[in-house]
Amino acid sequence: MRKYFVTGLLILVPLAITLWVLNLIVSTMDQSLLLLPARWRPEAVFGFAIPGLGTILTLLVIFLTGLATRNFIGKRVVLVWEAVLRRIPVFNTIYSSVKQVSDTLFSSSGNAFRKALLVQYPRQGSWTIAFLTGTPGGDVCNHLTGDYVSLYVPTTPNPTSGFFLMVPRADTIELDMTVDEALKYIVSMGVVTPDHFDKSNIIDPKKVPDPKQ
Template sequence: MRILKRYFITGLLIWIPLVITVWVITLVIHTLESVVPAFLSSQSLFGVQIPGFQVVLVLLVVFFSGLFGANFIGRTLLERWEHLLGRIPLVRSIYNSVKQVSDTVLSPNGQAFRDAVLVQYPRHGSWTIAFLTGVPSGEVAEKLDGDYVSVYVPTTPNPTSGFFLMMPRSEVQVLDISVDAALKYIVSMGVVAPPAALPADSGDDPGSAPLAGANPPVNVADGPDSASGAGQS
């Protein structure tokens, strides 16, 4: 029975990553294909079913949309389009919120989700991995007494849901690991540990080091006043 159990577990270790990978890729492909209207499918256009045609069509539309929006005429038309959407009550609130988040996260020069940090959550003494998203700004920064940063604490094993927290800068410790490694650690519920960092010069406690140094995130050291527009792109 021990031999059978060992072989069975070995088989699971072989097939589970492969099945999950295929499932995720299939889910992404089906999601992209669902965006394409039925009259633009290969069946409607050519009379035959071409696998992956809708996915290629979506990628081409995204690419040429970016190419169009990169020139003066395209930017002008996009500004008019956004101005039109901004005059529709319900659409305005949804579109502006989504656009602001996407501009901040996907911007090549943005600092959101560029650093993994260690924070104490949900209580003092319990540590978890979070991601820096910026610094409080506007009225929120004025109400906070001190220097704060904004972090996103993901849930596990699904990191797409989580909690948004504003924490004192002194209580946030930047980790010397990549965001990808931190995500693997979160999704695996701590099973897949990130690679060990190089030995540090000091053996301070994880919560004792300030959020400053060789890799400062999102200009945190400048304080909330200098980043009043961090969330506006």
């Protein structure tokens, strides 16, 4: 009975968590319908709410915003808009910081979180997986000698928290592993290995000859 119960958990728990996350995302994005006038909302037009309609509206607005800002006029409007936002106290600090991070993470030309690296942490001889976020900048460069890289070391099993490190590039090893595979490996605490992982390189301690013999 215990085996059957565990098997049921292995099937239902991932499904329940997936549905919960999707419901959270859809319900959050559906809040965009509140921006519409009351007479245009589904409750007023059809007499009942339509789940997911706000999600479609949100994705459409994001797509149209990107489409509109790709041309010359749209870029000029964005520049003027950002210049106005930068003149607003407090708001300027928050907006500039968030924009800088988002430009780094989502830029197609950037390398942030595009490489998984092996690094010794928290001590020599202890290895963990980190993600490349760039290279040190600002006044930090004046105090570091040599080729350094910036890393994000996530915690397990919650990768949203972690540590920011700046280490010599020579002390890191680039992994033949995608960011998604590395995240799965970290979240599962090493249980879920990448599909292309070569297990033939693992040495079985039972097959290692005893040096005393």
